[in-house]
Amino acid sequence: MSEVFLKIENLTKNFGQFTALRDISLEVFQGEFVCFLGPSGCGKTTLLRAIAGLDIQTQGSIAQAGADISVLPPAERDFGIVFQSYALFPNLSVEKNVAYGLESRRAQRDEISQRVAELLALVDLADQAKKYPAQLSGGQQQRVALARALATSPGLLLLDEPLSALDAKVRAHLRMEIKDLQRRLAVTTIMVTHDQEEALTMADRIVVMNHGIIEQIGTPQEIYASPASQFVADFIGTMNFLSAKVACSGKCLLDATEIAVDTSDLEAGQQVQLAVRPEDIHLEAKESGSAEEQNQTPGTIESLEYLGAFVRATVKLHQSGATVQADLSSGNIDPSAMVAQTAVAVTFPADKIRLYPLGT
Amino acid sequence: MAGMPHRSGTHGSPLRRKSSSDDRAMRLFILVIAVYLVIALALPLYVMFSKSLENSQGAFVGFQNYLEYFNTPALVYSIQNSLFIGVVTTTITVTIAFILAYALTRSRMPGKSVFKTIAMIPILVPSLLPGIALIYLFGRQGLINELLFGYEIYGPIGIVIAEVFFTLPHALIIIITALSIADARLYEAATALRANRARIFFTVTLPGVRYGLISAAFVVFTLSVTDFGAPKVIGGDFNVLATDIYKQVIGQQNFEMGAVVSMVLLLPAGLAFLVDRIVQKKQVALLSARAVPLEPLPNKRFDTLMLTYSIIISIFILGILGVCQFAALVKFFPYNLSLGFSNYQFDLMDGGGWDSYFNSIEMASYTAVFGTIVVFAGAYLVEKGQGLGPIRGAFQFLAMLPMAIPGLVLGLAYIFFFNAPSNPLNFLYHTMAILVISTITHFYTVSHLTATTALKQMDSQFESVAASLKQPFYRTFLRVTVPVCTPAILDISIYLFVNAMTTVSAVVFLYSPHTTLASVAVLNMDDAGDIAPAAAMGMMIFYTAAGVKILHYLLSRGIEARTQAWRVAVAK
Ligand SMILES: Nc1ncnc2c1ncn2[C@@H]1O[C@H](COP(=O)(O)OP(=O)(O)OP(=O)(O)O)[C@@H](O)[C@H]1O
Numbered sequence: 001m002s003e004v005f006l007k008i009e010n011l012t013k014n015f016g017q018f019t020a021l022r023d024i025s026l027e028v029f030q031g032e033f034v035c036f037l038g039p040s041g042c043g044k045t046t047l048l049r050a051i052a053g054l055d056i057q058t059q060g061s062i063a064q065a066g067a068d069i070s071v072l073p074p075a076e077r078d079f080g081i082v083f084q085s086y087a088l089f090p091n092l093s094v095e096k097n098v099a100y101g102l103e104s105r106r107a108q109r110d111e112i113s114q115r116v117a118e119l120l121a122l123v124d125l126a127d128q129a130k131k132y133p134a135q136l137s138g139g140q141q142q143r144v145a146l147a148r149a150l151a152t153s154p155g156l157l158l159l160d161e162p163l164s165a166l167d168a169k170v171r172a173h174l175r176m177e178i179k180d181l182q183r184r185l186a187v188t189t190i191m192v193t194h195d196q197e198e199a200l201t202m203a204d205r206i207v208v209m210n211h212g213i214i215e216q217i218g219t220p221q222e223i224y225a226s227p228a229s230q231f232v233a234d235f236i237g238t239m240n241f242l243s244a245k246v247a248c249s250g251k252c253l254l255d256a257t258e259i260a261v262d263t264s265d266l267e268a269g270q271q272v273q274l275a276v277r278p279e280d281i282h283l284e285a286k287e288s289g290s291a292e293e294q295n296q297t298p299g300t301i302e303s304l305e306y307l308g309a310f311v312r313a314t315v316k317l318h319q320s321g322a323t324v325q326a327d328l329s330s331g332n333i334d335p336s337a338m339v340a341q342t343a344v345a346v347t348f349p350a351d352k353i354r355l356y357p358l359g360t
Numbered sequence: 361m362a363g364m365p366h367r368s369g370t371h372g373s374p375l376r377r378k379s380s381s382d383d384r385a386m387r388l389f390i391l392v393i394a395v396y397l398v399i400a401l402a403l404p405l406y407v408m409f410s411k412s413l414e415n416s417q418g419a420f421v422g423f424q425n426y427l428e429y430f431n432t433p434a435l436v437y438s439i440q441n442s443l444f445i446g447v448v449t450t451t452i453t454v455t456i457a458f459i460l461a462y463a464l465t466r467s468r469m470p471g472k473s474v475f476k477t478i479a480m481i482p483i484l485v486p487s488l489l490p491g492i493a494l495i496y497l498f499g500r501q502g503l504i505n506e507l508l509f510g511y512e513i514y515g516p517i518g519i520v521i522a523e524v525f526f527t528l529p530h531a532l533i534i535i536i537t538a539l540s541i542a543d544a545r546l547y548e549a550a551t552a553l554r555a556n557r558a559r560i561f562f563t564v565t566l567p568g569v570r571y572g573l574i575s576a577a578f579v580v581f582t583l584s585v586t587d588f589g590a591p592k593v594i595g596g597d598f599n600v601l602a603t604d605i606y607k608q609v610i611g612q613q614n615f616e617m618g619a620v621v622s623m624v625l626l627l628p629a630g631l632a633f634l635v636d637r638i639v640q641k642k643q644v645a646l647l648s649a650r651a652v653p654l655e656p657l658p659n660k661r662f663d664t665l666m667l668t669y670s671i672i673i674s675i676f677i678l679g680i681l682g683v684c685q686f687a688a689l690v691k692f693f694p695y696n697l698s699l700g701f702s703n704y705q706f707d708l709m710d711g712g713g714w715d716s717y718f719n720s721i722e723m724a725s726y727t728a729v730f731g732t733i734v735v736f737a738g739a740y741l742v743e744k745g746q747g748l749g750p751i752r753g754a755f756q757f758l759a760m761l762p763m764a765i766p767g768l769v770l771g772l773a774y775i776f777f778f779n780a781p782s783n784p785l786n787f788l789y790h791t792m793a794i795l796v797i798s799t800i801t802h803f804y805t806v807s808h809l810t811a812t813t814a815l816k817q818m819d820s821q822f823e824s825v826a827a828s829l830k831q832p833f834y835r836t837f838l839r840v841t842v843p844v845c846t847p848a849i850l851d852i853s854i855y856l857f858v859n860a861m862t863t864v865s866a867v868v869f870l871y872s873p874h875t876t877l878a879s880v881a882v883l884n885m886d887d888a889g890d891i892a893p894a895a896a897m898g899m900m901i902f903y904t905a906a907g908v909k910i911l912h913y914l915l916s917r918g919i920e921a922r923t924q925a926w927r928v929a930v931a932k
């Protein structure tokens with residue numbers, strides 16, 4: 001994973017007056033699995049279609065495997081694609097669909113059928129070769145589309161929301177399968193999704209997009225643990241946001257409580273949003289007024305929500321009246337000790353909180 | 361990687377995709393078909409317009425012909441007559457069609473498919489035929505002419521009855537479609553609010569089909585104003601625009617005045633067309649909403665009423681047809697009522713004899729085959745082609761235009777264009793080819809819309825996938841697009857065949873002694889007073905068209921059965 005395979009530079013796409021992509025630059029490495037993640041309408045599909053040459057960018061360049069492909073038509077690029085609708089040819093059987101890209105390459109008939117059999121085995125559909133797409137389940141159709149896209153051994157695999165038409169269980173299963181397949185074939189893959197769980201579980205790196213720009217590029221861990229912007233923090237996972245003010249270097253003020261935190265890039269007196277995930281907040285039963293420890297502020301549990309593996313508490317902070325959500329699992333406290341109206345001390349661990357300047 | 365050409369920044373003109381060989385091939389094909397439409401449609405119409413500004417010596421005279429036209433009361437009177445026929449026919453046909461469509465979609469009466477099939481019969485006969493039947497029924501020696509209480513069938517009464525017969529299926533199809541897209545949830549809501557049947561009808565049903573009704577009204581209006589068959593046969597002294605064109609051209613050889621009347625006739629047809637396009641756009645918006653189909657509830661009184669009504673309409677249609685068959689078989693009406701086939705000895709009459717019949721079949725077959733290829737390929741290229749935006753836009757316009765051009769106008773335009781000695785395409789004049797070309801053009805719009813609808817229903821990503829697999833477009837076209845669209849392709853070819861069999865208006869100006877046609881023979885035999893043989897030839901057209909329809913039905917059933925395994929997906 002060292003060599004740059006796909007290099008996108010300063011790419012802009014306008015639809016008339018509307019700018020769908022603004023000055024996007026991005027590198028994808030050989031063999032990497034990259035997810036474009038973002039809310040609906042942020043330009044993910046548009047970027048994917050530009051990479052495929054299906055809908056060419058207004059400005060900017062794209063290079064694949066060292067060659068400039070910016071203005072090439074799709075047929076002269078090297079990629080396989082799977083659409084959300086799968087776009088399987090309905091009148092062709094599964095094996096004919098998979099063989100579609102092989103046939104005109106002057107390959108021998110038995111060579112083709114061997115390759116088709118190999119691909120169908122790869123996606124675990126060897127026994128479905130003679131069926132028509134309409135006779136398959138959604139998940140099976142999806143795998144046929146994948147096999148068809150991989151048949152010509154393309155250098156780049158493009159997937160546009162390949163799982164979104166499936167129900168939750170099939171989706172979870174196929175995530176694993178696609179990821180596994182991708183790792184085995186080591187094919188550079190770009191997948192578009194608006195499902196963060198999908199992106200977090202499958203991607204080597206995630207490109208978080210919003211309104212036609214890239215908010216952050218990073219591994220799932222980076223994106224989740226250190227969101228680069230308030231948008232990313234809000235979009236990925238659950239996040240509490242609290243109004244705060246930078247006090248001095250290394251400290252901010254959450255109402256009357258002083259909180260130790262990393263304040264680099266921020267100035268004293270600046271209004272900020274303090275972001276902390278529910279699972280990072282510590283609660284302990286404690287009467288208010290008793291001496292508070294570092295990064296601790298008093299509150300009261302308002303309600304508790306049972307969510308299976310853990311309990312989510314809604315806590316009202318005494319000083320501001322704001323509420324935060326905190327997850328209780330056996331990891332930080334015995335959930336059974338907590339009931340509504342319990343007075344608690346709320347701790348924000350310094351290394352788990354981040355500050356974002358207002359308006360980012 | 362460092363030496364890569366740099367195109368960054370937001371300055372400079374937008375990037376353009378390099379054309380692939382597919383793009384170039386598709387552009388070439390679309391240009392070819394666009395040129396076809398320009399030659400077969402735009403240029404003839406243009407030439408006709410310029411003719412209307414010339415005198416018989418070919419000198420430019422400005423609007424003098426128009427002045428002369430509007431100063432000839434006999435001619436101007438026809439405008440009024442045409443509009444009168446149009447308005448009355450539209451009112452009657454839309455009313456009849458609406459109630460029938462309502463019976464077919466909103467009742468639980470038995471035999472719906474039979475009634476619907478019967479109501480479609482008029483499509484299979486030339487518009488001359490109902491006139492002939494009316495002569496037998498209500499003419500001077502008609503079977504039941506007492507029923508007219510002394511009124512004349514020759515004139516507006518006859519024309520309107522014949523036009524109602526002729527236009528009914530067209531209105532019915534549109535209104536049935538409008539009624540079937542109704543959303544059951546609206547009715548459930550209205551019933552829950554305890555609205556009674558009448559109230560629901562006026563607050564839910566009628567508003568729901570208003571665009572369908574408007575559209576049907578304009579189609580019927582256009583058809584009845586531009587039709588030439590009915591007024592020719594049963595119009596008597598009641599002149600309308602369509603018969604005026606015919607008389608000016610065929611009777612008086614006054615081509616310039618024919619062109620002027622044609623331009624006048626273009627106005628109502630073009631206007632109706634424009635309004636219809638606007639209304640259609642609104643209807644599409646209604647269509648795209650996700651609706652729950654309505655299941656009518658049984659209601660004995662209502663169902664009986666609707667059944668009675670449907671039977672009456674069916675008797676009217678079958679009656680007209682039956683009388684024609686009777687006319688064709690009776691030896692010498694009304695003096696010798698014994699039956700026989702003497703009227704089928706076409707070779708003894710004017711009009712081209714049996715040859716016309718076989719010419720018609722030949723012409724209809726060519727039209728079906730070549731028309732389907734041209735129309736479907738054209739629609740495909742317009743839908744899927746890349747680039748050439750303005751040309752594709754112009755193509756769309758040209759494809760919609762024939763709907764607004766009455767057949768007589770098109771035929772006359774062809775005379776002007778193809779018969780000009782200076783035209784290198786002059787060799788086409790008086791050939792089978794020009795009949796085929798004019799018929800394809802005349803019926804282009806509906807075929808084009810059928811093809812476009814089918815293409816739009818296909819997954820738009822097929823072409824993208826094929827390109828990513830490096831397959832040339834024609835391979836995907838032949839292996840996927842055509843098989844998936846086979847039902848629509850069959851529909852188009854049958855539509856073209858049947859219309860080519862029955863049409864009179866465009867070809868009446870274009871046939872030659874070697875290429876006489878059955879429908880024209882009906883006209884000419886009727887003109888010569890051989891009404892019984894005309895009826896016999898008309899029935900030959902009916903049987904042929906009906907036979908082809910049945911064949912189509914069987915073929916579709918067969919294809920359906922064979923492709924059932926994969927059609928499910930397309931149907932959803
Ligand atoms: N052909 C087009 N013409 C005009 N605007 C377009 C076109 N295609 C996309 N857009 C606009 O560009 C923006 C980005 O669209 P895009 O399809 O890339 O979104 P997306 O991120 O894939 O969203 P989704 O998750 O809903 O698929 C949207 O605002 C969309 O309306």
Ligand SMILES: [Mg+2]
Pocket residue numbers: 044045046192
């Ligand atoms: Mg998308």
